[in-house]
Amino acid sequence: MDKNSLSNLALASFVAVTVWALAALKEARIDVYISMFTLEYFVCLAVFRPRRRFFDLPAAALFGAFAIIVSLRVIEVLYG
Amino acid sequence: MAFGAAVAAFFWFIMDNVPLTALGIGMAVVGSSLAITPLSPVPSATVRRMLEGSLLNIEALLEELGASTKGYYVPKADGSVQVYVPMDKGSAVNAGSNSNGNDDGNADAKGNSNPGSGAPPLDAPVDGLITKVGGRQFLVIFPPASALMKNLPSDDGEAGAADLEGAISEAVVEEAGLADSLRVTESGQSVIVEISSPKSKAGAGRVRHVMGSLEAGIAAAAAAKARGRAVRVESEEDVKGRKRNVALALC
Secondary structure, eight states: OOHHHHHHHHHHHHHHHHHHHHHHTTOOOHHHHHHHHHHHHHHHHHHHOOOOSSOOHHHHHHHHHHHHHHHHHHHHHHHO | OHHHHHHHHIIIIISOOHHHHHHHHHHHHHHHHHHTSOSSOOOHHHHHHHHHHHHHHHHHHHHHHTOOSOOEEEEOTTSOEEEEEEOSSOOOOOTTOOSSTTSOOSOOTTSSSOTTSOOOOTTOOOOSSEEEETTEEEEEEOOTTTGGGGGSOOOTTOSOHHHHHHHHHIIIIIISOOOSEEEEEEETTEEEEEEESOOOOOOOHHHHHHHOOHHHHHHHHHHHHHHTSOEEEEEEEEETTTEEEEEEEEO
């Protein structure tokens, strides 16, 4: 199996396991799920180095979402 | 991807269910990852066989012409890289010699190549199979993966070793699939490339001596393109069959 397929397969497995595990733990914060998806996506990118046809839009979207989540958390810590 | 987004929106706005919303987002992420994955990439084994085949022709040419001196990988203005193989037996170099007034010298003052290295300048003419540069005759060859080099950016030596490693890795590992990974160490005019699990069996005898193995040749071409300088494969050493250490010289 080539690395592109392997990367997508691993990502799908990670996402499924994450949703199952966090749902089982009754996690109700959407930012936790998105943070985990971001982490898993970039782990797959780093490990498998899949080819992309053009600009990696999901990576940019996930990174942007993660940056917003972190910013909100920092603001929450600083200003209560 | 769209289905995942629709699922996420449905469970977020209507059902107010966070885990299933997350499942929808996850489906959108996986879907978009699938969407930007190339549908039918050329298998790396196929690329490898084609490159090995092209090396066999060069091997026959070198045998026929009796070229035995190490060649120089010279980046050209069009983005490709050509190999200039000196046809004279002696390796002595007349730095800056210019016996033929119409030919270029060995090097110019802009740092295109190192005076005294014997490397032809980057703008060396290509007049047929054998060309004359600075009074010396060179056999001009398009090495395997010469056209691949057009995909690589040229930094004219301004970037660091990490970028050089990235350029060589892109060509040898990603594009050609000739190794699992590699590491590059740059020290002055010398570049050491440690290649893990080289996969090609091509490149023996004369072609290996003149141009290096397939992996070394592509690494040299990538280094020449990345640094904007002529590069020569100085030596190669197989370590336990799993690694190959290649020494390149920037000329």
